[in-house]
Structure formats: structure tokens, C-alpha cells
Amino acid sequence: xxxxxxxxxxxxFNLALEQPESERAALLERVCGxxxxxxxxxxxxxxxxxxxxxxxxxxxxxxxxxxxELGKLSEAxxxxxxxxxxxxxxxxx
Amino acid sequence: xxxxxxxxxxRLLENWRNGDEQALSELIPLVYAELRTVASRHMRRENPNHxxxxxxxxxxxxxxxxGADVSLQNRVHFFAVAAKMIxxxxxxxxxxxxRGKRGSGAIHTSxxxxxxxxxxxxxxxxxxxALTKLAEFDSRKSEIIExxxxxxxxxxxxxxxxxxxxxxxxxxxxxxxAWLYRELQQKEGS
Numbered sequence: 001x002x003x004x005x006x007x008x009x010x011x012x013f014n015l016a017l018e019q020p021e022s023e024r025a026a027l028l029e030r031v032c033g034x035x036x037x038x039x040x041x042x043x044x045x046x047x048x049x050x051x052x053x054x055x056x057x058x059x060x061x062x063x064x065x066x067x068x069e070l071g072k073l074s075e076a077x078x079x080x081x082x083x084x085x086x087x088x089x090x091x092x093x
Numbered sequence: 094x095x096x097x098x099x100x101x102x103x104r105l106l107e108n109w110r111n112g113d114e115q116a117l118s119e120l121i122p123l124v125y126a127e128l129r130t131v132a133s134r135h136m137r138r139e140n141p142n143h144x145x146x147x148x149x150x151x152x153x154x155x156x157x158x159x160g161a162d163v164s165l166q167n168r169v170h171f172f173a174v175a176a177k178m179i180x181x182x183x184x185x186x187x188x189x190x191x192r193g194k195r196g197s198g199a200i201h202t203s204x205x206x207x208x209x210x211x212x213x214x215x216x217x218x219x220x221x222x223a224l225t226k227l228a229e230f231d232s233r234k235s236e237i238i239e240x241x242x243x244x245x246x247x248x249x250x251x252x253x254x255x256x257x258x259x260x261x262x263x264x265x266x267x268x269x270x271a272w273l274y275r276e277l278q279q280k281e282g283s
Contacts, residue, residue: 006230013271014264048278049271056242056270059220060147060183073125077181081121081174086114088173088236 005038012042017049102158106167117174124171125178127154147183148245151175169254173236176244180221183243187217223276227269234269237262 001009012031016024024046032039073081102123108116131154151172159171228235237255240246246254252262 001230003230010268013268017264017267044275045268045271048275049267052270052274055274055277056220056238059217060242073178073181073185077185078121078125081177081181082114082118084177085121085174086117087232088170 001041008038009041009045012038013045013049016042016046102171103162103164103167106159106162106170107164110166110170120174121178124154124158124175127158128175128178131157146245147179147243151179151243151245165254165256169240169251172240172244172246172254176239176242179243180239183217184221187221191218219277219280220273223273223280226276227272231269234265234272237265238269238273241266 012028015031016027019027028039028042032042102120105116105120105123109120128150132150135150154175155168155171159167162168224235224238227238237251240251240254241248248262248266249259252259255262
């Protein structure tokens with residue numbers, strides 16, 4: 001998937017969500033035309049959106065500080081943190 | 094060690110934001126030390142479950158270290174770094190637990206907590222992996238998910254801190270979650 005395709009997928013995903021569910025298929029049919037791959041991708045994400053619920057919350061619900069107390073970060077962890085944090089760029093928007 | 098909001102932290106956050114990587118490397122151990130201090134203080138307190146959500150922990154550390162600083166940019170940078178730490182700690186812990194389950198080493202943890210408190214390591218690690226995969230082609234969404242779920246910012250707070258309309262943020266989150274969820278389902282099915 002190219003960045004351009006991902007942008008298009010996002011655009012169509014958001015557009016579809018603004019429509020009533022019953023009109024989404026027709027919308028995608030109209031805007032995707034022959035591009036079945038993009039259409040399948042958007043449809044599959046829309047369907048995942050319906051089912052996702054609070055799955056991240058569920059996986060984190062039990063995450064508490066007793067782990068924090070146990071977890072000492074290694075040097076390697078600290079380096080990874082540094083790399084990840086230095087990629088956090090405020091001006092992304 | 095820090096008697097209230099720390100001007101040094103504000104300075105480090107600002108310097109980091111202006112591209113000074115040395116400031117970031119000074120900031121990381123300071124924030125981490127404070128997370129650990131606050132966490133262990135909570136653990137000693139009379140507390141029925143000896144638990145505190147990590148997100149509440151991050152907020153408390155924020156108030157202690159940066160509270161007086163009203164700059165939204167500093168705020169979001171602080172939460173970004175703290176959220177990454179929490180994520181790292183939870184991942185390490187879940188991996189250690191998984192290794193322990195497989196019998197390759199005992200994990201030092203008290204039983205009463207282990208049963209109730211830790212996330213199901215496999216499920217949590219899968220979410221973590223999917224998030225790393227998302228970051229490869231849309232790091233912005235992955236950063237937002239980190240801020241919300243590991244840093245504990247509300248969607249309103251995150252939108253304000255990132256200076257984007259709430260509606261834009263909500264759309265980013267929705268698609269990020271749908272993508273992550275599908276990724277997990279596909280993995281499960283394969």
C-alpha cells in the first residue's frame with residue numbers, strides 16, 4: 001500500500017462514516033469505480049470499526065502500577081525510548 | 094526530590110521541542126525516576142487493591158513535574174514521553190510474564206497481584222505489536238493512540254494539546270482502532 005492509497009482509504013472511510021449505513025455501499029460503488037482493492041479495504045475497515053468496541057481499553061484495563069514497580073527499564077529500553085520519543089514531532093499537523 | 098513543578102523540566106521540554114536531543118536524553122531518566130517514585134509511594138499506601146491505573150499515575154507525575162507550565166506544547170511532549178515509558182514497561186512486564194508461563198524463569202511478583210492485576214500478556218502484546226506496525230506507515234495515528242491509551246489524555250485534551258479540531262482527532266482514532274482491530278483479527282485467524 002502506497003501513502004497515496006492510504007490517504008485515499010482514509011478519505012473514503014471518513015466519507016462513508018458520514019453517510020447512513022444503508023447508503024454506504026452505493027457511495028463506495030460510485031466513488032471507487034473499478035478500484036476494487038480500495039473498495040474492499042475501506043469496507044473491511046468499516047466493518048472492523050463496527051466491531052472494535054473498546055478492545056484497547058480491555059487489553060489495558062488491568063494495567064496498573066504494581067507492574068510499574070516491578071519494571072526497571074534496561075539501557076536498551078532507554079535507547080529505544082529515546083529513538084521513539086525523538087521521532088515525536090510536534091509540527092506533524 | 095522535586096519540590097513542586099520543576100523549571101528544569103520545562104526547560105528540557107522546550108529545548109527538546111526545539112530539536113535539542115541532548116535535552117531529551119536528560120529528560121527521559123528524570124521522568125522515569127519520578128514515575129517510579131510516585132508508583133512506589135502509591136504501593137505503600139493503604140489501598141485495598143494496591144493498584145492505580147497507569148494513566149492516573151502519569152497525570153500525577155505530570156502535575157508534580159510540569160503542573161505550573163501552561164504551554165500546551167510542553168504538555169503534549171511530556172505526555173508523549175511518559176506514555177512511551179508506560180508502554181515500554183508494560184511490554185517488558187508482559188513479555189517477562191509470558192516467559193515465566195513457559196517455565197523459563199520465575200517472575201518476582203506477589204501472587205495476589207499477579208492473578209488480578211496484570212493484563213493478559215498475549216493479548217496485550219498483540220495490541221502492542223499491531224501498534225508498532227501501524228506506526229510504520231502512519232506514525233501520527235500511533236502517537237495519538239499512545240497519548241490516549243498509555244498517557245491517559247482524553248480525546249478533548251489530546252486534540253487541544255495537538256492543536257487540531259476534536260473532530261479530526263476522533264476520526265484519526267476511529268480509523269486507527271479499526272485498523273488495529275482488523276490486524277488482531279487477521280492474526281487470530283491465520
